[in-house]
Amino acid sequence: MNITRIAHALIARLFFWGNRQCNICGHRVSWFLPYRGGWRSAPPLIRALDIIGSDLDNFECPWCGATDRERHLLMYMHAAGLFDALPGMAVLHFAPERRLSKLIAATIPARYIKCDLYPGAPGVERVDIQAIPYPDKTFDLVIANHVLEHVTDDAGALEEVRRILKPGGYAILQTPFSAKLRETWSDPGIDDDRARLQAYGQEDHVRLFGRSIVERFAAVGFISRVREHRGALEEFDPEKYGVNVAEPFFLFERNDEHAIAGPLGKSG
Numbered sequence: 001m002n003i004t005r006i007a008h009a010l011i012a013r014l015f016f017w018g019n020r021q022c023n024i025c026g027h028r029v030s031w032f033l034p035y036r037g038g039w040r041s042a043p044p045l046i047r048a049l050d051i052i053g054s055d056l057d058n059f060e061c062p063w064c065g066a067t068d069r070e071r072h073l074l075m076y077m078h079a080a081g082l083f084d085a086l087p088g089m090a091v092l093h094f095a096p097e098r099r100l101s102k103l104i105a106a107t108i109p110a111r112y113i114k115c116d117l118y119p120g121a122p123g124v125e126r127v128d129i130q131a132i133p134y135p136d137k138t139f140d141l142v143i144a145n146h147v148l149e150h151v152t153d154d155a156g157a158l159e160e161v162r163r164i165l166k167p168g169g170y171a172i173l174q175t176p177f178s179a180k181l182r183e184t185w186s187d188p189g190i191d192d193d194r195a196r197l198q199a200y201g202q203e204d205h206v207r208l209f210g211r212s213i214v215e216r217f218a219a220v221g222f223i224s225r226v227r228e229h230r231g232a233l234e235e236f237d238p239e240k241y242g243v244n245v246a247e248p249f250f251l252f253e254r255n256d257e258h259a260i261a262g263p264l265g266k267s268g
């Protein structure tokens with residue numbers, strides 16, 4: 001963090017200029033800190049396609065560092081009743097966000113496994129979502145918040161998530177997408193950091209999901225329980241809490257009654 005950003009963060013901790021609030025740490029703030037200069041600094045194609053993902057202008061809490069996608073996910077989990085249900089659940093959490101995972105751990109789930117392809121903290125197991133080293137029907141809930149846009153084989157990853165979920169189990173599969181794009185877009189020729197940044201919005205993203213994202217995920221054997229901020233989170237003013245009102249809650253339930261052999265892969 002450079003000096004300017006530190007000063008920006010310190011001033012933002014005062015709340016005389018605004019009425020924003022972080023729902024993770026509870027602090028009132030003047031503003032949330034932007035991600036890499038905010039939306040206006042995003043690559044031209046990403047802006048032209050109106051990518052729906054993180055709120056780049058209201059990204060980080062100046063007190064606790066929670067990102068907008070942690071704040072939004074916590075709201076959505078509460079609204080869906082998932083947070084209150086955690087004590088009875090076996091949970092597998094990919095790329096666990098530091099603040100959100102502490103709140104989840106504090107509910108004392110029946111089982112709570114934190115994992116990452118590249119674990120960067122103690123207590124996080126090394127797990128590739130494309131080859132999950134757990135038996136079938138082990139977990140009640142899988143959390144993968146902004147993970148699938150990094151994964152080479154997203155259909156294979158989704159089949160693995162479905163496999164290790166118990167019947168009726170849930171998967172939270174947040175990921176950026178463009179409602180302007182009909183199809184998900186990926187091309188092996190986009191093969192270096194600069195091209196991936198321009199095409200997909202970040203150097204380590206490998207695709208850009210289109211508006212068929214819900215059908216694409218459901219085809220692997222899930223029932224869509226997707227909700228929108230408007231409707232599910234009416235009481236949360238997105239501006240006050242610094243979250244992207246356009247970001248849906250990508251909640252999916254393992255489908256056992258009508259296992260679908262969709263275009264992306266085998267299910268059953």
Ligand SMILES: [Zn+2]
Pocket residue numbers: 022023024025026027061062063064065066
């Ligand atoms: Zn905070």
